[in-house]
Amino acid sequence: MLGEGIVKGLAETARNFLGSYVSKDRLTTVQYPEERLPQIEAARNFPFLVYDGEDWQQGMRCVSCLICEKECPPKCISIEKSKDKKLDASGKPQFYPTVFNIDVSVCMSCQICVEVCPFDAIKMDVDFELSTKDRFGDLLWNKERLSKSNEYYREIHPTEAAAVDAQLAEERAKLEAKSKLAAEAKAAAAATVPAQPAVGATAEK
Amino acid sequence: MSATTAATAHFTPKPSTDGGEGQLLEVSMGPQHPSTHGVFRMDVALDGERVVKLKPVFGYLHRNHEKIAETETYLGSMPYTDRLDYLCSITNNWAYALAVEKLAGIQVPERAEYLRVITGELTRLQNHTSVIGFLLQDMGASGTPLMYAFREREKVLDLFESLTGSRMMCNYMRFGGCRADMPAGWLQQAQKVVEAFPRFLDEFERLLSGNEILMARTQGVGVLSKELAVDAGITGPMLRGSGVNYDIRKVDKYGIYERFSFKVPLGEHGDVYDRYMVRLLEMRESVKILQQAMRDVPPGPIMDAKTKLRGFRPKAGEAYGRIESPKGELGFYLISDGSPNPYRYRVRPPSLVNLTVLEDMCLGQNVADIVVILGSIDFILGEVDR
Amino acid sequence: MNLETIKSEIEANVPGCRLEIVPNNSPSGQHSLLIDSETALTVARFLRDAAHLRFDYCSNVTGIDWPGKEISEKVKIKKILDGVEQEVEEIQKTQSAGHLEAVYHLYSMEKKHGPVILRMRTEDRADRIHLPSLTPIWRSAEFQEREIFDLYGIVFDGHPDLRRILMWDGFEDHPMRRDYVEPDDYEYEPTPHDAVLQKAKQHLSETGGR
């Protein structure tokens, strides 16, 4: 019968309409911004720079190796390397970026900078409410704007951050053990070498 | 939006030579027309309602992707491939990764192959749902079918987001594997989505497949003959809608596709309705592949340990790698001269080649049918214009 | 499907054709067949129609630019030095003409095999840039050859509708050529890094801030 298919289809629409009162599955609308979907952990938007501890300048992990600047496909990162070194969070002297800009109007959120950074210094943010009035100045983010604490990183990507923390801690422990060994060896060497002058010293007396 | 109010943009009436008989109306459809799904123009000549000439005009979205890729590293081109066919970033990644793997002789670990099949078939599901939704939207079924389709697509996109971090620009694959492993609970969630999917397909078929208006608008419209389809290099659901059994997943058996049992749905008449049905049936087959793949994902690494992404320099040579993307044959042709950037990087876009038979399908049809035929081709201008 | 056998079969069936296998050293092992432009159509028709080959599907058609290279050769020439004729070694530099190349990837939908890769080369990059169009054999080449014409500037003789496709009609150059220089006429965005910033500054100073 002509029209049978249409009637069947309308029955399906009616089922969906009525179903939307009882089933969450059929009513998928979310009233943003009052309501929000839960944040998905792996989400990525724009990069930020991680710092350890309290002071963003002191704790910045980036050592200005320029790898991300080179690898970024649309070339939206620009870094100027410092001439001097500062102590990083673990007390090692490191270079730091005097300028670190990301033009987020060019950035395509591809995460390549995160993948290539050997120092876990740059990570992806999840913040997406970033509209501004100035098309140029407000979308060129500088070092200060980009810096976010490690606590924040742990908050937005807990699993990933835990892995990074563990790995960094391991590296640091290894480094410490190594420097301790080196120090011990030095101390040992220092202990044996001065022994002779000491003898000589007594002889001089 | 109604399909019949289609083209009013610009026209130049020709002076009539024989008392009004045979007078043609030239209409420029697009580039800012909703049915073209982007910026695409057709110069159409009409005799009354009938199409007598149709010339597609491309290039509004041209950005010379291929030239950009020649200045990028091999890794750096990967995120750009996302933007070709922006509905199916994962299959674009796959095709590119496959070509680089052929070029450099890279082996992909088992688990990564499974991840590729799973994400690739999920991509096919979400592409076909949205294409069918848009096709009906183009026909004037404003809203309902598209919204139902998008509701389902949303579930797949959520899966993509929790796996790759992004809903559409996934940038997921790397030559030698995949970038991220499944987070805890992802597989279960994906299984749930896949198990629920046939229910949606049933619903969609009840809603539409028997609908008399749909049949009247699609059956016998935009017929593409088998011979022309092969000659013009049409691939994907369009080719199979015309009844040619050619699916690169079966022919090339790239990745691990020979491990799964699935059928290749074929059409009979090569009209818009057949293309619609082929896509619906293909989704059911994708669900089968997904169920098999998710059942036996092996543990293991997801990246080839020997392949380094930074400073990657394949030996001089060339390779052509192709896959069955949801739109058809997506191929990448790469030439390396041993430097960190490809010497030549070429995308073989299924969307562009499938569009080339538009005129043949539209001749003799009504103006309003152009919109329906165009919707059944399934093209994305990011890929057509590159 | 061995390329050697295909080559000898073509040679047996198409008299007067000059074929050459272009080896490919990458792990992909996809060697290609260089065909000459005089017999190209006959060769292509043979590949499409021969019952056991049936390459009915031309998948990918693309161009490649091989600009001329500077070739330095050591030559011995006689010169008169300090009144004595001597043989001196000099480095002579010559510029080779380079060429443009069109590549066709063929598959068979009927026999489900492939690919066979065909190449054609122009004589140089300036004015002897004509190649025969293979669109009469495979219609799928039509738009892709148009694209090569647009982006590389190869002129395909016998093409039914050779116009620009991606660039606009009044455009002059061929942007995919390797020596293409982009025109300095677009709006620059102030991206912060060096090369673009320099260019933007220069552009702004030249155009008076526009």
Ligand code: SF4
């Ligand atoms: S996310 Fe991608 S585009 Fe953005 S700064 Fe990092 S590498 Fe560059």
Ligand code: SF4
């Ligand atoms: S963010 Fe990482 S890759 Fe970039 S300069 Fe700093 S340390 Fe190097």
